[in-house]
Amino acid sequence: MTPTRAALLITGSEILLGRIQDQNSAYLAQQLDEQGIDLTRIVIVSDESDAISTGLADLLQDDVGMVITSGGLGPTHDDRTVEAIARVSGRPLVVDEATRLQIAAITRRFAEQRGIDHGVFAAGDEKQAMIPRGASVLAPVGTAPGLVVSVNKQVVVVLPGPPHELRQMWPRAMAHPRVAALTTAASDRYTIRLYEAPESRVADAFAEVGGDENGTRTTICAGRGEVEVVVRSGSANPGQGAALASRLRERLAKYVYSTEATPLAEIVIRELRQRRLTLALAESCTGGGVAAALTRIAGASDVVLGGLVVYADDAKRDLLGIDPRVLAEHGAVSAACAAAMARAVRERLHASIGVSVTGIAGPGGATPTKPVGLVFLHATSDACDLPLERHFPGPRGVVQDWAVTAALQLTRRIAVGEDHT
Amino acid sequence: MTPTRAALLITGSEILLGRIQDQNSAYLAQQLDEQGIDLTRIVIVSDESDAISTGLADLLQDDVGMVITSGGLGPTHDDRTVEAIARVSGRPLVVDEATRLQIAAITRRFAEQRGIDHGVFAAGDEKQAMIPRGASVLAPVGTAPGLVVSVNKQVVVVLPGPPHELRQMWPRAMAHPRVAALTTAASDRYTIRLYEAPESRVADAFAEVGGDENGTRTTICAGRGEVEVVVRSGSANPGQGAALASRLRERLAKYVYSTEATPLAEIVIRELRQRRLTLALAESCTGGGVAAALTRIAGASDVVLGGLVVYADDAKRDLLGIDPRVLAEHGAVSAACAAAMARAVRERLHASIGVSVTGIAGPGGATPTKPVGLVFLHATSDACDLPLERHFPGPRGVVQDWAVTAALQLTRRIAVGEDHT
Numbered sequence: 105m106t107p108t109r110a111a112l113l114i115t116g117s118e119i120l121l122g123r124i125q126d127q128n129s130a131y132l133a134q135q136l137d138e139q140g141i142d143l144t145r146i147v148i149v150s151d152e153s154d155a156i157s158t159g160l161a162d163l164l165q166d167d168v169g170m171v172i173t174s175g176g177l178g179p180t181h182d183d184r185t186v187e188a189i190a191r192v193s194g195r196p197l198v199v200d201e202a203t204r205l206q207i208a209a210i211t212r213r214f215a216e217q218r219g220i221d222h223g224v225f226a227a228g229d230e231k232q233a234m235i236p237r238g239a240s241v242l243a244p245v246g247t248a249p250g251l252v253v254s255v256n257k258q259v260v261v262v263l264p265g266p267p268h269e270l271r272q273m274w275p276r277a278m279a280h281p282r283v284a285a286l287t288t289a290a291s292d293r294y295t296i297r298l299y300e301a302p303e304s305r306v307a308d309a310f311a312e313v314g315g316d317e318n319g320t321r322t323t324i325c326a327g328r329g330e331v332e333v334v335v336r337s338g339s340a341n342p343g344q345g346a347a348l349a350s351r352l353r354e355r356l357a358k359y360v361y362s363t364e365a366t367p368l369a370e371i372v373i374r375e376l377r378q379r380r381l382t383l384a385l386a387e388s389c390t391g392g393g394v395a396a397a398l399t400r401i402a403g404a405s406d407v408v409l410g411g412l413v414v415y416a417d418d419a420k421r422d423l424l425g426i427d428p429r430v431l432a433e434h435g436a437v438s439a440a441c442a443a444a445m446a447r448a449v450r451e452r453l454h455a456s457i458g459v460s461v462t463g464i465a466g467p468g469g470a471t472p473t474k475p476v477g478l479v480f481l482h483a484t485s486d487a488c489d490l491p492l493e494r495h496f497p498g499p500r501g502v503v504q505d506w507a508v509t510a511a512l513q514l515t516r517r518i519a520v521g522e523d524h525t
Numbered sequence: 526m527t528p529t530r531a532a533l534l535i536t537g538s539e540i541l542l543g544r545i546q547d548q549n550s551a552y553l554a555q556q557l558d559e560q561g562i563d564l565t566r567i568v569i570v571s572d573e574s575d576a577i578s579t580g581l582a583d584l585l586q587d588d589v590g591m592v593i594t595s596g597g598l599g600p601t602h603d604d605r606t607v608e609a610i611a612r613v614s615g616r617p618l619v620v621d622e623a624t625r626l627q628i629a630a631i632t633r634r635f636a637e638q639r640g641i642d643h644g645v646f647a648a649g650d651e652k653q654a655m656i657p658r659g660a661s662v663l664a665p666v667g668t669a670p671g672l673v674v675s676v677n678k679q680v681v682v683v684l685p686g687p688p689h690e691l692r693q694m695w696p697r698a699m700a701h702p703r704v705a706a707l708t709t710a711a712s713d714r715y716t717i718r719l720y721e722a723p724e725s726r727v728a729d730a731f732a733e734v735g736g737d738e739n740g741t742r743t744t745i746c747a748g749r750g751e752v753e754v755v756v757r758s759g760s761a762n763p764g765q766g767a768a769l770a771s772r773l774r775e776r777l778a779k780y781v782y783s784t785e786a787t788p789l790a791e792i793v794i795r796e797l798r799q800r801r802l803t804l805a806l807a808e809s810c811t812g813g814g815v816a817a818a819l820t821r822i823a824g825a826s827d828v829v830l831g832g833l834v835v836y837a838d839d840a841k842r843d844l845l846g847i848d849p850r851v852l853a854e855h856g857a858v859s860a861a862c863a864a865a866m867a868r869a870v871r872e873r874l875h876a877s878i879g880v881s882v883t884g885i886a887g888p889g890g891a892t893p894t895k896p897v898g899l900v901f902l903h904a905t906s907d908a909c910d911l912p913l914e915r916h917f918p919g920p921r922g923v924v925q926d927w928a929v930t931a932a933l934q935l936t937r938r939i940a941v942g943e944d945h946t
Contacts, residue, residue, distance in 0.1 A: 118746040120564045122555025123753060123786075127546070129569070134543025143541045144576070148550070148567035151744070155565070162583075180728035180745055181736060211725075218723070228725050266748070268919040302639070304632075304649055307601040323572070324601055325539040327687070332544060365544075385813075385834070391820025392806075392813030395834040399812025402888050402921055410840030412833055413806070413816040419831030419874055423844075453840055467823050498689040500823055 106339055107142040108169040108286040113159050115175040115185055116265060117150040127267045128174040135274060140288035144168065151176055156188035164192070164258055169286050171258065172277075175265030177248035179228025186234060186251070189262060193255045195236035200249075204233035207247050242276045245269040252280045259283060292342055294349030294363070296333040299513050301359035306331050313351040318344045328509040330368075331359075361516070368512050369397045375519040376407040376457075381485075383515065384455035385411030386424060386445040388436065388462040389479060393508040409453045414445065424448040435474070437462050439491055442480035450484055457518055459483045461511050465503045479507045483518040490518050527760055528563040529590040529707040534580050536596040536606055537686060538571040548688045549595040556695060561709035565589065572597055577609035585613070585679055590707050592679065593698075596686030598669035600649025607655055607672070610683060614676045616657035621670075625654035628668050663697045666690040673701045680704060713763055715770030715784070717754040720934050722780035727752050734772040739765045749930040751789075752780075782937070789933050790818045796940040797828040797878075802906075804936065805876035806832030807845060807866040809857065809883040810900060814929045830874045835866065845869040856895070858883050860912055863901035871905055878939055880904045882932050886924045900928045904939040911939050 112132055118124045129146045136143045147163060149155040156176065163171045176185030190197045211225035232248055235241060239262075242250030246269045251262035259282045263270045277283055298306065303326045310333075316322050319338020324331060333352060337345035353360055362371060376383055385395050385408075395411040398404050414420040417436050421428055426444050434440040442460045450458025463479030470476045481492040492514055496506040516522075533553055539545045550567045557564045568584060570576040577597065584592045597606030611618045632646035653669055656662060663671030667690045672683035680703045684691045698704055719727065724747045731754075737743050740759020745752060754773060758766035774781055783792060797804055806816050806829075816832040819825050835841040838857050842849055847865050855861040863881045871879025884900030891897045902913040913935055917927040937943075 116746075117742075117744045118753075118755075119551070120554055120567065121558050121744065121755070122551055122553075122564075123744070123746055123755065124748065125546075125548070125551040130540070130543055130546040132543075133541055137542050143543075144571070145580070146541065146567075146569035148569075150565070159566070179725055181731065182744065214723075220723070220726075224729060225725060228728070268923045271920075302635075302641070304600055304646060305641075307649070308645060310601070321538075323538045323542065323544065323603065325544055327545065332539075334539075334542070334544065387813070389820075390817070391825065391829070392808075392816030392832060392834065393820075395813030395836075396811070396817040399810075399814075399834070399836060399886075400922060400925065404812065405836055405890070408812070408834075408836050410834045410836045410844060411813060412831065412844070413813065413820070413829075414831045415816075415820060415826055416830045422875070423831060423833070423873060452844060454843070465820075469826070499692075501821060502689045504821065 107140050107288050107291070109142045109144050109167060110136055110170040110172065111144055111163040111166060111168045112146045113156070113163055113171055113173045114146065114148045115151055115156055115173065116148070117182065119148055120150050128265070128270050131267065131271060132172055132174070132274070139278070140291065141170070141286060151182040151184060153184040153188050156185055157192050160188060160192045160260070164255060169258060170261060170283070172261045172263060174263045174270055177232065177262070177264045179231055179247065185262060186236065189251070189253055189260060190236040193236055193253055193260070195238055195253070197234045198237050199230060199233050200235045200241060201233070203235065203241050203249050204229055207232050207244060207249070210244065210247050240280060242273055242280070245272040250277060252277065252282055254282065259286070291337050291339055292345055293334055293336045294345050295365050296349060296353055296356065296360055297362040298331045298333070298356055298359035299361050300329055301331050301356060303331055306333065306356065309352060309355040313348060313355060317348070320345050320348050322348070328506050330509065361513070368509065368516070370401050372512050372516050372519065373398060373401045373404055373407055375516055377403070379519060381456040381519055382407055382409050384409050384449040384453035384458050386449035386458065386460040387411060387413050388415060388420070388445075389465040390461045390504055390507050390511065391415060393504055394459070394461060394511045397508055397512065409455050412449055420445065424452070437464055437474050437478060437480060439480050439482070439493060442482035443484070443489065443491060446482040446484045457483060457485045457515065459511055459515050461507050463503070463507060465500045465507075467500060477503050479503070479510070481507070481510055481514050483514045485518055487521070488518065490514055528561050528709050530563045530565050530588060531557055531591040531593065532565055532584040532587060532589045533567045534577070534584055534592055534594045535567065535569045536572055536577050536594065537569070538603065540569055541571050549684075549686070549691050552688065552692060553593055553595070553695070560699070562591070562707060572603045572605055574605045574609050577606055578613050581609060581613045581681070585676060590679060591682060591704070593682045593684060595684045595691055598653065598683070598685045600652055600668065606683060607657065610672070610674055610681060611657040614657055614674055614681070616659055616674070618655045619658050620651060620654050621656045621662060622654075624656065624662050624670050625650055628653050628665060628670070631665065631668050661701060663694055663701070666693040671698060673698065673703055675703065680707070713766055714755055714757045715766050716786050717770060717774055717777065717781055718783040719752045719754070719777055719780035720782050721750055722752050722777060724752055727754065727777065730773060730776040734769065734776060738769070741766050741769050743769070749927050751930065782934070789930065789937070791822050793933050793937050793940065794819060794822045794825055794828055796937055798824070800940060802877040802940055803828055803830050805830050805870045805874035805879050807870035807879065807881040808832060808834050809836060809841070809866075810886040811882045811925055811928050811932065812836060814925055815880070815882060815932045818929055818933065830876050833870055841866065845873070858885055858895050858899060858901060860901050860903070860914060863903035864905070864910065864912060867903040867905040878904060878906045878936065880932055880936050882928050884924070884928055886921045886928075888921060898924050900924070900931070902928070902932055902935050904935045906939055908942070909939065911935055
């Protein structure tokens, strides 16, 4: 069965003005992929009613079965998505009384909690309860209801803009019969994740094994020292991807660290938990970024005992008890200091594993022998020590991101027992 | 002078498949806004040559003076942007010898550093040196050169996909005469940033002061407890925004904390630095997120001494010396524990200000009296103590994001001396 094609219409002048970053398209893209729906285009337009209706009409002219919109459902004057959809679908706007009561109950609770007069919400409640006649309503997560609207043979799914509202509403949209009918079994896919493989080496390997054949579709995506390869079988030739992926895995074996889509931080937490290992972190140039990445994952508290952000030299001495001679002789950005930091934090927190990062994120702080981007990492356990020195290119944020990834990879390696020295 | 209209064409199958999030459109949107160029549409298409050329042709049919593309310039098989642009512009592809030599010099250095045979790069070097005849070349940041291509009266600017390459190349594009000619003085704009103002209260205030008039354009954008209002004057009526913004500021005065676009973390660093204050952090449920947000800012090391991520109760006791009785009587998620954490970390690091966060980010860890989302914060200095209790709605990541913002706001408040108790 040929997959349904879909498009996204994201509304928001604040996105076009660079005030906020769109987060919804990344989430919806992943969800559609899992449902075997082929996302062909994402379009971002302003909050103007004309921009929304033109954007929607353009997308409906493409050969797509579904358009999903996000944003423009709030109570304020610049929330105009529903009005635009009414226009494009040729359906008049009507107040849905059941929805209005549902919204009023939500705003009443809110008003009571904050001690505000509920009357100020009345106009917003009614505005948010206006729907194109005949549309199905998806119950609100915040105060904005979603919609499923048929436009000829196509379906338009209308979702709110705030990312957590959109995510909570998405399953309700998927459960709607008009939407559920569009999903197909996702084509088989094979993920290969590589660390510190040159992208050109991956491209060469791909060419050497023959490249895409029989409808396979391969994407190669690099960032933060990682390369992710995803091979998909064509819908006409299921199973073709498996052989290609297996040849690639073989050729690039020394770089492969995972064959699943799970985020790296989640892999690290899982590997630690499976082995009942605990982790302590000492961070300098990443400033808490490694700890923050790990603690985003639910259940991190089982394995991450804590960490120290020892940004200043005094903090390295006072909080970690780093020998001032190490700092004086080698400097804070050195293999010796990284090793001392990892060992000290492990000991202080009684953890199975200690991991440290110290480096020069820039733009200031470089010396003739220690350029911006120079980073020392260290992982230590009862069994072994893994030191690592890297020079990451790019501005401050890039150096920090690469250093966080390197620290997570080092943690993974020591947890699973790779490269014991 | 009417501002030039522009559109972005972002290419990347990995974006449509939800494997990575597009970061370039947010950056370019902000840059264009600063140049007085009006971004009307962002379109994201796959790496397929057809998708790129259709996307580009569609955008060129809109009334835009410039289309900026990002991505698809790499050495691998799925980098097809230049080919598509050659097709749409009707210019044949030719190898630009000067560019090929420039790229070869870069890949030679890279090969030498890694001890790889330079020969493996030859095909990629030549592929990346192919340009539509007559196009201007922007010198590469990585290995991919950018392009400025005239298509009739419109101009297409071709930039690489990796965000740090794109950001470094952007000034080179802006300096190109064809592009520089499109910039205008940006219209005057007025930013008002509010913390913990209900969005409906902001909408009401906007209606009360008369809403947009005489071509002003106002956006209201909420997230993480913040609302940002930006008022712009219409190009025909400069100065009209000032009066509207001033009326709004007056009405919402108690929520206003800033009238500039600077990120909150940068404001906090600046306020601390101006007063020669130093900061120490103790984080539980945010897991290093506050420290990471602050240390993203260059020069954070002047004011952020360090922090502790005391995720486990033992860490709170061992690293911070929190009295076990506080933990036993009040629990780790309590106002008493937050106060003890802030005071202890301030003392340990000899900082002017100590700030702490402890809460239940979820999904686990809730009790009947302590639901997911309950967060206690505390800021302490010689002069005063600021305790704060909040209940943030939403899943783990949202609770953490809101808690990080709340901690940054609390730090700002104690630094500038608001609300001393």
